[in-house]
Amino acid sequence: MVAVDEGLQAEVERARSDYLAVSRNGALYGDPRAHEVAEERAWDRLQAALRALEGENTDAAPRAA
Numbered sequence: 001m002v003a004v005d006e007g008l009q010a011e012v013e014r015a016r017s018d019y020l021a022v023s024r025n026g027a028l029y030g031d032p033r034a035h036e037v038a039e040e041r042a043w044d045r046l047q048a049a050l051r052a053l054e055g056e057n058t059d060a061a062p063r064a065a
Contacts, residue, residue: 008053015046 019042022035029035 004053005056008049008056012046012049012053015042015049018042019046 019039022038022042026032026035026039029038
């Protein structure tokens with residue numbers, strides 16, 4: 001089993017939560033474009049956090065000899 005950096009895991013969870021909140025609450029934005037920009041930024045943040053976590057898992061994985 002691969003140890004997961006708790007900080008990276010927490011960042012993924014925050015980014016996922018933020019993305020879902022933005023995605024589900026489009027009516028709170030003044031115009032559709034503002035919502036679209038916010039959703040894109042939240043998605044990009046989530047993807048970056050997932051890549052960082054995946055990189056951490058790859059680095060921690062045992063290597064074949």
